[in-house]
Amino acid sequence: MMAASARYAVRIGDPDYLAVVELFIREEQRHGKLLGQFLDLAGVGRVSADWGDSLFRVARYCIPNMEVWTTPVVMVETLAMIYYNAIRRATSSRVLQAICKQILEDEVPHVRFQCERMAILLRHRSRPWYQLTLLAQRVFFLVIVLLVWMGHRQAPRAGGYNWNHYRSAAWAKMGAAWRRMDPRRYTWSSSY
DSSP states (O other): OHHHHHHHHHHHTOHHHHHHHHHHHHHHHHHHHHHHHHHHHHTOOOOSOOHHHHHHHHHHHHSOSHHHHHHHHHHHHHHHHHHHHHHHHHOOOHHHHHHHHHHHHHHHHHHHHHHHHHHHHHTTSOHHHHHHHHHHHHHHHHHHHHHHHHHHTHHHHHTTOOHHHHHHHHHHHHHHHHHHHOGGGSOOOTTO
């Protein structure tokens, strides 16, 4: 991911982009560390491998360009907001509630940053190609929504999400992300 980000930053002449991606990665690692420490203190074993994470990595690394990397990140970050809200609602642990609250607060600027980057990536695409891109993203998102529900439905259910509520929340959040990705929302300078 850093290699693809570095190549992209050089190509567009935006050295600050790489620094921002590094901050994003550090914050995501902090989330993992906090959750891991909570599991350790609670005496709950950590998962050593997860098919969803493996699938996510394969999707990102098959074609190392920024659009292919950013698209699943936006989708997974969007679903993470639903997931951690469900965990926060389901647990009686104040510590876990605080961790989930922090993750939820951090995900908002993450999604905004990635959506704004997608708008930059898509801004020169013709309207028909842009619409085709959105169609492909919607199909991909449908698959991810289904896979996440199949693999992790216990957590959303515990937090009060049945399939219909989860599906509806997922599409509402991703719909907001797609609106933010629309290049027509922005005024562009010649530097991008």
